[in-house]
Amino acid sequence: MRQMRLRIRCCLIVILTILSIIMFVSFYTILSQTHEIEQKSNIFKKLPDKRNLNHHHQQQQQQQHIPFWQALEAQNIYDINSMPRNYTVENQPNINDKIIENLFQLVNNHKLDIITDKEMNIDEFDQTFIDTIITKKKRKFNQKQDNAGDNLNTKRHKNDEKLSMATEKMISKKYNRELRKYVINTLWTYKRKYQDMKEINLADMLYEKIEQNEPEKLNTIWFEYLKTVTNLHVYNTDSKILRRILYRLLNNEILQASELTQGTQIKLILELGDGIEGLLKPYRVPRNYQTLPDHYYFSDIERHHAEIASFHLDRVLGFNRVPPIIGRILNITSDLLEHAVPDLAKTFFISPANNTCFRGRCSYYCDTGHAVCGRPKDFLEASLQILLPRPPVVEWHKITHPYRRSYSATKYAKWESNENYCYDKVLNDDYYHNRLLLDMTDLAAFDFLIGNMDRHHMMRISSFGPNSALIHLDNGRSFGRYDYDDLTILTPIRQCCFFRYSTFQRFQILYKQRLSVLLNRSLKTERLKLILINEHLIALDRRLNILLHLINDCVKQHSVAGVIVHDGI
Template identity: 55%
Template sequence: MRHIRLRLRTSILFILATLTIFFLITLNTLIWSTNELEQVEENRDIPIPPGVIPFWSAINHQNIYDIHATSVNTIFIRPSNISQRRVEELYELIRNAKNDDTQSVDKEKLFPIDSTWSFDKLVEQQQAHDNDDTNKQTPETHADTADSAAKTTKTTIRPDLTTSAKSVSEYDKIQLRNYVHQSLAKWKKEHQNDKIINLADLMHDELLRDEPSRLNTTWYEFMKTVNNLRVYDPNSSEFKRLLNHLQNGEVIEASEMSQGTQIKVIFDLPDGFEALFKPYRVPRNYQTLPDHFYFSDIERHHAEIAAFHLDKILGFYRVPPLIGRLVHITRDIHEKATEELAKTFFISPANNTCFRGHCSYYCDTSHAVCGKPGDRLEGSIQVLLPRPPEIEWKKITHPYRRSYSAIRKAKWESNENHCYDEVFLNDDYHNRLLLDMMDLSAFDFLIGNMDRHHMMRIQTFGANSALIHLDNGRSFGRYDHDELSILTPIRQCCLFRYSTFARLYRVYRQGLSTLLSRSLENGEQLRKILVDEHLTAIDRRLGILFAHLDTCIKTYTVKGVMIDDGID
């Protein structure tokens, strides 16, 4: 009997122990599963690290104003191949050479040309060779995108854009380079005493005759600060009033910009101002995917804002003033929209007000611009300068324009002599335009802009007019890549302004990324325009730019590279 009771107790204890273990395992499993669910919920609020946001989902991503940058990608390291000490040495060399130039050095003696050599004869020879090559190929309409290139029929003979003209000889290179130096010196002598012209003076008589009321507007006062050397004066009261006007002025009418690959809205503002509004499309930490071509990249409003501040810090003042703005998508756009634009508005499944507009890219309901959250929409708003017929503009095809094709390259991409074969042989560049293009190349490299197919300037000012740095929305696409091909004009031509180098050296000493970060924080209501990785990339790219100039100077000497054309 006692044995039976012992067995019974043992069985009961075993069963209890088993049940206890089972209960503990079940409880632990439940706790672990609950913890995983909580982690998933928490991770929804954590910003996705830069570079991993899918392109299509990025367009529909919730608007982020206070995004935090992740730690810098330590895998990507591109040394600039130049030390701070070498930059200081370059500055001393260039400053001393600049001082020598002020003593009226004879450029004809410094850059002599053989008496038997003729620029016109060289041009004729190159043109004859180009004509022979053209006759051997069937002409074809240029394709601007990968999609249009794919539509070409199989029977069409496509001209090879990588085939370059017959390169000039080494002897001709030396003579041609000296000829360009002498031409730039003559240009400076002819134009160094030119009077500065402003837009208000150019438009005064016509306005007085046709629209005298516009002469008493803040718009006209701002036009007095727009001249042939810059598009605004950063220290003027008109500039500060303009930014306030852009940011807070009531929208009278909203219409679409007729040209362009992506949606842009023109705002009519009080007192005669027109402004270009580029809406929010992707988060600040979105990176252009490596497989995406430059011509199909999304335009970013925060890139426009950052490019304007960088242009101002560098002292170019060639990007028309713009600022970030929060708008009410219903009150400021939908209710003020033209009939054509208003037809594209709809309410999304998330109950947000959206519009798609009309353009070549991303103007459909799957890529619509929506208020997020609610009716709130941020964007960049830029003053529009007068357009024809009030003012004549000149659109110049960039000699280093990309092919805008997925399967072809441009000539300059496979011809290291392109500057000599094309640019130096074109007398349109034997003036300030050549050096303005070098400034633009340096600016585009710092902001990572590959989409510079044309250069623009106001023709009404005449030939002595600076380029205007328009349309920078495809810049700041990647911080983990430095597109060295943007520097090809500088690398191949090896000509650069003294004054531009001085500006770059000044911001280098002060810390370019620090200056840009402060400017964005103090001048913008929108938060965190650039993530920290982009700021780091700008400093890195400035070093790479100095390294390219150092290589040029080692090849051609300081005076053979640095040009004093009288531009401060």
């Protein structure tokens, strides 16, 4: 009887223990889910200020990267989840703040040499150039004559070959040095030619044409905006028109939606009334999605938040060459489908998750498996950029970038294997003996900061004439990785070693005030929150340091006045 009671007591104890464990696990699960819901409800929290930016970054919780295929299906909630806190940066050179401070001091001490035009004797340079070419031809002719002999001493022939290579190298260095002087002289000549030229704006240029064909547009905000689009920039930061045009991009009703056939990925053209047309790029991947290391730049997906961040960075840098753009939340059905042209409307469908989707027609990611869908239902984030007038209204000039990549998995571009490429192909070309050379180095600096490897062409409005700045279009493949700095983007600056003085001055200010802080402050004006995660902001400061180190290396090699050029911009 006692044994029976003891068994019953043991069974009761075991049952109570199991029930307690089950209750404890259930309670813990409920608490975890509640904590996760609280985290998701804080998606519009502000980013830390400049004092706590790095500290906030160190306190973030660890989370794995989101794979590409999952990223396309992910909800916006993943955008604000924390990043891996102990990531390593690939390809990062040594950064020394003292070197940068010394560079600033050196340039400031030689400011007079930079801004003073020092005429050269171009005839003297031309004679040097001719003599160099004649010497090269004589040497090659003598080599052929020597090689034709049958009874030459082998050892003597090798010594002559080494001497010939040394002579070739010496001549090449001298030629490059003289060519640099000539290019600097042509840039000064260009500056004097256009320094008194007034800015030309699109409104004045198109007034008669619009008055004849569409006079109702003369009283629109769009025409007012064209008054701020000049041969030097595409918006005025201090102008009230910029704020008004951004407001219209954000709030104007959509009258028609069609697809832009150019490009490799889906983009829509929206008519917004008041003469305004906007270029829409939809949400594709979360903010914390990183381009996979095995993916080439030409197969990367375009990101709407990268376009928005690039515009704000362009404004902070003072370039003013990215057309105004803003983030907007759309209803796919009422804003897009109901106003879509027939060809676009045919690509809309309802997904198995009951979300409204469309796939469009393009070269990449325009199939049902990569469709743009509401997140959730009908709601879609997108970037909306004002479209500047196109041909035949305004003529554009599409320039093949001399440092264009091969866009092949097996081939390399010529500049990747020829360290003298800038002297052979760029500085030797009269086409770059003007502001285009320094515009190209500005663009290289901009692309390096945003991590954009997809710069195959340079664009400018040719209707303005030769003194027209490049316009920095199509930045959707930027901000792909924050843990890798692609130094090949800086090749135009590293090989040519030319840099615009006004850009250097601006970078000096941004370095001291911290570029990441200024950009973060600008991004807070966006309706869409957390355009860039903290890791990308931190990477911007790091990349600016790398860029300044590269300019310092160029100054060591060619002197301050031989690198920093004041062309009046």
